[in-house]
Amino acid sequence: NAGVTQTPKFQVLKTGQSMTLQCAQDMNHNSMYWYRQDPGMGLRLIYYSASEGTTDKGEVPNGYNVSRLNKREFSLRLESAAPSQTSVYFCASIRLSTGGTEAFFGQGTRLTVV
Amino acid sequence: GQQVMQIPQYQHVQEGEDFTTYCNSSTTLSNIQWYKQRPGGHPVFLIQLVKSGEVKKQKRLTFQFGEAKKNSSLHITATQTTDVGTYFCAGRYSGGGADGLTFGKGTHLIIQP
Numbered sequence: 001n002a003g004v005t006q007t008p009k010f011q012v013l014k015t016g017q018s019m020t021l022q023c024a025q026d027m028n029h030n031s032m033y034w035y036r037q038d039p040g041m042g043l044r045l046i047y048y049s050a051s052e053g054t055t056d057k058g059e060v061p062n063g064y065n066v067s068r069l070n071k072r073e074f075s076l077r078l079e080s081a082a083p084s085q086t087s088v089y090f091c092a093s094i095r096l097s098t099g100g101t102e103a104f105f106g107q108g109t110r111l112t113v114v
Numbered sequence: 115g116q117q118v119m120q121i122p123q124y125q126h127v128q129e130g131e132d133f134t135t136y137c138n139s140s141t142t143l144s145n146i147q148w149y150k151q152r153p154g155g156h157p158v159f160l161i162q163l164v165k166s167g168e169v170k171k172q173k174r175l176t177f178q179f180g181e182a183k184k185n186s187s188l189h190i191t192a193t194q195t196t197d198v199g200t201y202f203c204a205g206r207y208s209g210g211g212a213d214g215l216t217f218g219k220g221t222h223l224i225i226q227p
Contacts, residue, residue, distance in 0.1 A: 031213050033215075035217075040123070040219075041219070042120075042202070042217060042218065042219030042220045043157070043202065043217045043220070045217075048213070050213055090156055090157070094213060094215065096213055100145055100147075100162045100164060101144075101145055101147055101162060101204075101206045101215060102147065102159050102162065103147070103149070103157070103159065103204065103215070104159070105156040105157050105158070106156065107156055108155075108156050
């Protein structure tokens with residue numbers, strides 16, 4: 001059981017370049033999230049998808065787009081990378097039920113924009 | 115939107131000392147979870163608390179959920195170097211965007227041997 005698979009693990013971009021971060025989960029969860037983590041800032045929500053076919057903005061959506069391709073996959077796209085987007089990005093798949101809540105995180109993508 | 119305040123942001127302790135991190139919400143939570151992130155790693159689920167006044171233990175870790183379901187704490191007894199990392203709480207609210215799930219900013223635990 002792979003859980004949440006996130007690719008790539010590391011990436012260096014030049015300012016203005018574009019890229020897509022991929023995320024896939026095999027737990028049949030409806031909810032998937034994208035976070036960025038910067039020193040001292042905790043986990044900041046970029047976008048989320050409560051179900052297949054829906055996406056919504058989180059706390060810091062500017063400069064990003066997302067696609068919920070199907071129930072398994074939720075991708076994050078940087079159309080024109082900026083140095084301020086240097087960060088660690090985490091995808092999470094959320095189990096939500098009347099019994100409770102649990103977030104499963106991918107390994108993270110360490111992105112540097114130069 | 116809903117906010118979960120977590121303190122302290124950083125905590126330095128000597129190995130063997132105790133450690134506590136606190137989370138507070140201005141509104142009632144449906145449940146609260148705790149996660150641990152090792153340096154260079156990703157957050158990993160530790161536990162969930164659902165009931166008012168609930169207390170759960172995992173070896174040297176004790177988790178509490180307040181009577182009003184607005185605050186929670188994680189206490190580690192006699193810290194070890196393996197406890198190093200960042201501890202996050204995540205509160206779930208009824209309704210609201212993002213499935214009502216809000217993470218605290220985390221507490222970085224630094225242990226000096």
